[in-house]
Amino acid sequence: MSMGQEKLNLLGLARQELEDFFVSIGEKPFRASQVLKWIHQFGVAGFDAMTNISKVLRMRLQELAEIRAPRILLQQHSRDGTRKWLLQVDGGNSVEMVFIPEKERGTLCVSSQVGCALDCTFCSTARQGFNRNLGAPEIIGQLWLANQALGRDPRGERIISNVVLMGMGEPLLNFDNVVAAMDLMMDDLAYGLSKRRVTISTAGVVPALKRLKPVCEASLAVSLHAPDDALRDKLVPLNRKYPIALLLDACCEYIAGESKRVVTFEYVMLKNINDSAEQARKLARLLGNVPSKVNLIPFNPFPESRYQCSSQEEIEHFASILQERGIVTITRRTRGGDIDAACGQLVGRVQDRTRRSSIAIKEAC
Numbered sequence: 001m002s003m004g005q006e007k008l009n010l011l012g013l014a015r016q017e018l019e020d021f022f023v024s025i026g027e028k029p030f031r032a033s034q035v036l037k038w039i040h041q042f043g044v045a046g047f048d049a050m051t052n053i054s055k056v057l058r059m060r061l062q063e064l065a066e067i068r069a070p071r072i073l074l075q076q077h078s079r080d081g082t083r084k085w086l087l088q089v090d091g092g093n094s095v096e097m098v099f100i101p102e103k104e105r106g107t108l109c110v111s112s113q114v115g116c117a118l119d120c121t122f123c124s125t126a127r128q129g130f131n132r133n134l135g136a137p138e139i140i141g142q143l144w145l146a147n148q149a150l151g152r153d154p155r156g157e158r159i160i161s162n163v164v165l166m167g168m169g170e171p172l173l174n175f176d177n178v179v180a181a182m183d184l185m186m187d188d189l190a191y192g193l194s195k196r197r198v199t200i201s202t203a204g205v206v207p208a209l210k211r212l213k214p215v216c217e218a219s220l221a222v223s224l225h226a227p228d229d230a231l232r233d234k235l236v237p238l239n240r241k242y243p244i245a246l247l248l249d250a251c252c253e254y255i256a257g258e259s260k261r262v263v264t265f266e267y268v269m270l271k272n273i274n275d276s277a278e279q280a281r282k283l284a285r286l287l288g289n290v291p292s293k294v295n296l297i298p299f300n301p302f303p304e305s306r307y308q309c310s311s312q313e314e315i316e317h318f319a320s321i322l323q324e325r326g327i328v329t330i331t332r333r334t335r336g337g338d339i340d341a342a343c344g345q346l347v348g349r350v351q352d353r354t355r356r357s358s359i360a361i362k363e364a365c
């Protein structure tokens with residue numbers, strides 16, 4: 001490779017891509033397994049540490065390639081144990097990732113884009129506009145960094161047991177990079193997380209959801225937020241392109257053939273907007289034929305947000321109507337609110353916000 005040419009960042013290559021790389025430089029494909037383990041299981045950032053690889057090859061790798069994660073700009077700790085990191089991904093852009101500890105698991109919430117091109121009216125990331133997709137190394141690099149920061153428990157198990165693609169951005173509008181990163185999350189030679197423990201969340205990019213099934217086994221969450229198109233058109237403008245009926249069909253297709261799988265529907269609780277008893281009954285009817293569970297998310301306010309969160313009683317009443325109709329319903333506890341790490345509060349720093357919705361969505365679909 002000539003001077004000045006960019007080195008290949010091995011951090012974002014899934015097993016097959018890494019094998020292809022080794023073959024392309026005249027090496028045996030099994031080198032990929034060794035390097036995957038070094039990078040993702042042991043968390044090394046330099047080729048020198050890869051002691052089962054010959055010195056000659058290590059020097060060659062040094063010339064051709066690198067292992068480069070985003071840079072941590074800032075870390076914040078919430079009173080409830082939630083942690084948030086601000087990560088620099090290039091000169092002007094940064095994204096956020098959040099770690100949420102719970103009794104039985106530790107969940108890392110990962111970003112997939114710098115900003116977001118969708119314009120959901122209740123989401124703070126939307127205000128940031130959109131700058132660009134994150135590359136695969138920038139997505140898996142979040143898990144790589146967080147594992148380094150958090151380490152393992154006394155039994156040797158990793159503290160991070162679950163990953164959700166619920167940070168900044170719409171993962172299905174960054175398809176290839178997100179699939180490569182999820183591949184690594186679930187690869188036994190890398191992070192080895194089961195498909196139940198990796199969740200991709202989407203506002204409903206139907207064509208991309210259809211493409212996902214053959215290439216990815218991750219669990220699916222869908223940001224629904226309304227029981228009918230008229231309201232959803234307003235809250236999640238993407239609905240005008242892919243209305244609820246199409247979205248639910250695609251959800252059923254995604255889990256078809258796997259008897260125990262369900263889709264998680266996220267539903268942000270907005271006072272006097274989508275939280276009435278009538279809307280709960282409508283939602284239950286809508287989901288009647290979809291193997292599903294519902295996650296009610298108390299609305300997290302942000303500066304200049306025009307909504308209020310439903311009251312505790314309203315949320316409980318809404319949940320009880322769904323439960324009476326046989327729908328497993330969980331109310332998500334707000335975590336990390338004191339450091340703006342809760343759902344919909346991630347903002348990072350987004351440079352040049354001009355590449356808004358229509359262009360970015362057209363490019364991706």
Ligand code: SAH
Pocket residue numbers: 120122123124165166167168169170171201202203221222223266268297298299300301302343344345
């Ligand atoms: N674009 C993807 C991934 C983002 S996930 C998606 O829409 O699913 C972030 C989740 O938090 C989504 O369910 C989103 O709708 C929800 N959310 C956004 N803003 C929120 C807010 N202010 N309060 C609570 N939840 C919010």
